[in-house]
Amino acid sequence: MSTLLSLTGVSKTFADKVAVAPTDLTIEEGSFVSIVGPSGCGKSTLFNLVAGLLAPDAGSIALNGESIIGSTGHVGYMLQKDLLVPWRTVRDNIMMVAHLTRRVRIEDRDQAEVLANRYGLGEFLDHYPQALSGGMRQRVAFMRTLVTPHPLLLLDEPFGALDAQTRLDMQRWLLEVWKESGRTVLFITHDVDESIFLSDRVIVMSPRPGRIVADFTNPLPRPRNFDSLTTMEFVALKAQIMKLLYGESHE
Amino acid sequence: MNKVLRNLGIPILSIVLLLLTWQAIVVGFHVDSFIAPRPLAAIASITGNWSTLWPLLLGTIRETVYGFFCGAILGISLGVVMAKVRFIQKLIYPLLVLSQAVPIIALATPLVLIFGLTIRPIIIVVAWIVFFPVTVSIVDGLSHVDPDLLNLAKVYGAGKFRTFWQIEVPASVSPLFSGLKIGATYAVTGAIIGELASSTGSNLAEFQQHANANFNTAAVYGSTILMTIVGISWFLLVVACEIWATPWLRRSTARRRRLRLRQAVAKR
Numbered sequence: 001m002s003t004l005l006s007l008t009g010v011s012k013t014f015a016d017k018v019a020v021a022p023t024d025l026t027i028e029e030g031s032f033v034s035i036v037g038p039s040g041c042g043k044s045t046l047f048n049l050v051a052g053l054l055a056p057d058a059g060s061i062a063l064n065g066e067s068i069i070g071s072t073g074h075v076g077y078m079l080q081k082d083l084l085v086p087w088r089t090v091r092d093n094i095m096m097v098a099h100l101t102r103r104v105r106i107e108d109r110d111q112a113e114v115l116a117n118r119y120g121l122g123e124f125l126d127h128y129p130q131a132l133s134g135g136m137r138q139r140v141a142f143m144r145t146l147v148t149p150h151p152l153l154l155l156d157e158p159f160g161a162l163d164a165q166t167r168l169d170m171q172r173w174l175l176e177v178w179k180e181s182g183r184t185v186l187f188i189t190h191d192v193d194e195s196i197f198l199s200d201r202v203i204v205m206s207p208r209p210g211r212i213v214a215d216f217t218n219p220l221p222r223p224r225n226f227d228s229l230t231t232m233e234f235v236a237l238k239a240q241i242m243k244l245l246y247g248e249s250h251e
Numbered sequence: 252m253n254k255v256l257r258n259l260g261i262p263i264l265s266i267v268l269l270l271l272t273w274q275a276i277v278v279g280f281h282v283d284s285f286i287a288p289r290p291l292a293a294i295a296s297i298t299g300n301w302s303t304l305w306p307l308l309l310g311t312i313r314e315t316v317y318g319f320f321c322g323a324i325l326g327i328s329l330g331v332v333m334a335k336v337r338f339i340q341k342l343i344y345p346l347l348v349l350s351q352a353v354p355i356i357a358l359a360t361p362l363v364l365i366f367g368l369t370i371r372p373i374i375i376v377v378a379w380i381v382f383f384p385v386t387v388s389i390v391d392g393l394s395h396v397d398p399d400l401l402n403l404a405k406v407y408g409a410g411k412f413r414t415f416w417q418i419e420v421p422a423s424v425s426p427l428f429s430g431l432k433i434g435a436t437y438a439v440t441g442a443i444i445g446e447l448a449s450s451t452g453s454n455l456a457e458f459q460q461h462a463n464a465n466f467n468t469a470a471v472y473g474s475t476i477l478m479t480i481v482g483i484s485w486f487l488l489v490v491a492c493e494i495w496a497t498p499w500l501r502r503s504t505a506r507r508r509r510l511r512l513r514q515a516v517a518k519r
Contacts, residue, residue: 072405086500
């Protein structure tokens, strides 16, 4: 596997607050990497640095060996808020990046329809987003991310606003789509279970200053299902991560 | 059917109630007909003078509509520029407030002096009233677009122009219509003020003044009813445009016709 994304000595300070201390991170092509950490640990700053919304104070960020510092249009991007526009149908929301960047082609429509049909939203193509449930809206938002040609997808707590049941469904669905798409995913969450269930690697961040404190390779075999959530490997990794996040004396 | 009944029946009922109250007061308190006519007498004065009133009414409608469009276009342009250029917003805002603090009646006479006894000063008065709520609403709409949505567009490398048309404009449609609706109700008031000042001898406002001087109170009320109908109709037309322009607020799926049209365009 080759390196898709590499951060070297990347740091960012806002006013006096060090949001991200000098940080190194490499992401292999095709892998699923999660970043967990409490709020204020700099994970969203890191995310915005890679997305190009922020420029680092120091260090380099390279995608496929080319610097992408402070420039946009290189990655897929999805937040906890679905950010679907209410005035466009599901089909047009999936095609939104095309609407935003160039002339829309008939292939864009076809691609949106194929994707929606494959993942069970075919009958809602002409619906407006307000007619959809929270889980369905997040699926549409993810399809909007998926139709972009970018190999790296940045997902910032995409399921954070969903109820526990829908969330589990969405996690399983995401694994399925990820496997079929062959994309690389950088996934931010503060849910430890979610990070272990989904990822090849779990990166733990800590605040003041925001930095990476651990980088675990997940031993949990794939394909994963609900049984994976109660295996020895899962629990052992979870214990290690919890210790880092909440300390030893958390009783 | 039930919904249509509720949406149309209740407003009609409230107007009927208003007319009944009017009738009850005039009859109950034995008001002389030259002080206040009965509703039917007022309506009869409209139908009786229809051949005189119709061309005057057309004139008022023309002033209202032309003035409204001038005001709306001016208001939208000004609002977009103000929302996009901070400096211009700071520069223009005081003048904007000033423009509305000037009593419009005091402004109408000098406008007639400048533009003469034509429709132009009247249109300017209407536009003067209409542009303000439109500008305020569009500045508001454009500056309250979800910043996360704008960031999303930025991450995908969307240009300013496309972001404006694809996100900022549609996001401002609902606020814009709030401004247009306020403007629509005030437009006819502007037209009547303009007519009073221009005194060409043949317009609805002067017809009313003339009737008033002759103690023809029924005709005074009749012409007031006509003015009000112009205002209400124009408001309803704007509401109809709003319903047409924002289908996502009322429907769960897009209109078939619109979809087919766009499919045809995309295939071509």
